[in-house]
Amino acid sequence: MCTAVSFLSKEHYLGRNFDLDISYGEKAVITPRNYPFKMRKLQDLTEHYALIGIAAVFDDVPLYYDAVNEYGLSMAGLNFEGNAVYLEEVPEKLNVTPFEFIPYILGQCKTVAEAKTLLEKINLVNIPFSEQLPLSPLHWIVADKEQTLVVEPLASGLKLYDDPVGVLTNNPTFDKQLLTLSKYRGLSAKTPENTFAPAVDLPVYSRGMGTIGLPGDLTSSSRFARAVFTKAHSICEPTEMSSVSQCFHILNSVEQVKGCCELEEGHFEHTIYSACYNTTKGLLYYSTYDNRQLTALDLHKVDLDGSEPNVYPLLTEQNVHYQN
Numbered sequence: 001m002c003t004a005v006s007f008l009s010k011e012h013y014l015g016r017n018f019d020l021d022i023s024y025g026e027k028a029v030i031t032p033r034n035y036p037f038k039m040r041k042l043q044d045l046t047e048h049y050a051l052i053g054i055a056a057v058f059d060d061v062p063l064y065y066d067a068v069n070e071y072g073l074s075m076a077g078l079n080f081e082g083n084a085v086y087l088e089e090v091p092e093k094l095n096v097t098p099f100e101f102i103p104y105i106l107g108q109c110k111t112v113a114e115a116k117t118l119l120e121k122i123n124l125v126n127i128p129f130s131e132q133l134p135l136s137p138l139h140w141i142v143a144d145k146e147q148t149l150v151v152e153p154l155a156s157g158l159k160l161y162d163d164p165v166g167v168l169t170n171n172p173t174f175d176k177q178l179l180t181l182s183k184y185r186g187l188s189a190k191t192p193e194n195t196f197a198p199a200v201d202l203p204v205y206s207r208g209m210g211t212i213g214l215p216g217d218l219t220s221s222s223r224f225a226r227a228v229f230t231k232a233h234s235i236c237e238p239t240e241m242s243s244v245s246q247c248f249h250i251l252n253s254v255e256q257v258k259g260c261c262e263l264e265e266g267h268f269e270h271t272i273y274s275a276c277y278n279t280t281k282g283l284l285y286y287s288t289y290d291n292r293q294l295t296a297l298d299l300h301k302v303d304l305d306g307s308e309p310n311v312y313p314l315l316t317e318q319n320v321h322y323q324n
Contacts, residue, residue, distance in 0.1 A: 003078075003167070084154075086126035087157070111146070167228045184213060189233045226254055274288075
């Protein structure tokens with residue numbers, strides 16, 4: 001399924017959990033400005049902004065799940081099964097395939113405002129990468145330090161939502177997800193006042209009683225509410241390490257543990273990786289299910305005027321620091 005969070009501390013961060021039952025050999029990929037993204041229905045992107053992100057690589061092509069460009073615009077695709085509709089070609093539109101979508105937007109736009117303008121012209125067309133690799137049903141979060149946007153492909157075309165909470169999970173559609181938050185408007189990080197029966201001495205038997213009713217299950221709507229609450233009340237120091245740590249703590253509050261969500265016999269959805277991008281500096285931090293230690297890559301430590309992607313396998317084996 002997946003959860004994504006746009007998080008503002010001293011700088012801006014985009015975090016996401018990638019939840020699935022199988023891995024496609026995901027890699028961290030830095031794509032320089034002169035790598036030619038070959039478009040199926042449009043002119044190839046031979047010059048574009050540089051990207052850093054996590055992608056599956058097929059036929060030497062990075063198929064990005066999430067990324068940030070050199071100007072701080074970030075984007076992530078999340079599962080939208082049962083709702084995503086990819087259309088046939090529309091002559092008056094820019095026909096972009098879903099697997100081209102992230103590099104097409106991040107390769108040309110510096111801000112969410114610029115992305116909105118380009119998105120008004122785009123039709124997401126129903127063309128898979130190959131017969132062996134069909135399209136995934138997705139919707140996307142697009143974020144910079146000023147704004148967060150949700151993009152959903154529906155039968156009527158692309159629907160754009162301003163995202164005031166900076167969180168995206170999966171189903172239902174974003175407008176319905178946002179509406180469900182009203183059910184939890186009485187929750188608080190503080191110990192609540194007894195308004196239930198003021199004349200009765202109702203003891204405070206535990207800390208955290210202001211969060212009673214916050215959902216703890218694994219459904220996308222519950223993860224949405226839990227991530228919004230956790231992010232809204234999170235506190236950290238305005239430093240890089242404190243901010244990165246806090247971003248991962250928010251993601252950890254909605255991570256999927258292997259064994260708790262069975263899709264079919266022997267297949268369990270789990271958080272394959274968690275990523276946090278400092279979009280301001282072009283830094284990618286990630287952890288994987290079996291390696292909780294953070295690994296980092298810097299967009300600006302490669303030749304951004306090159307023509308070949310820089311590909312780094314994700315470090316998936318647990319690395320332990322022995323202190324004695």
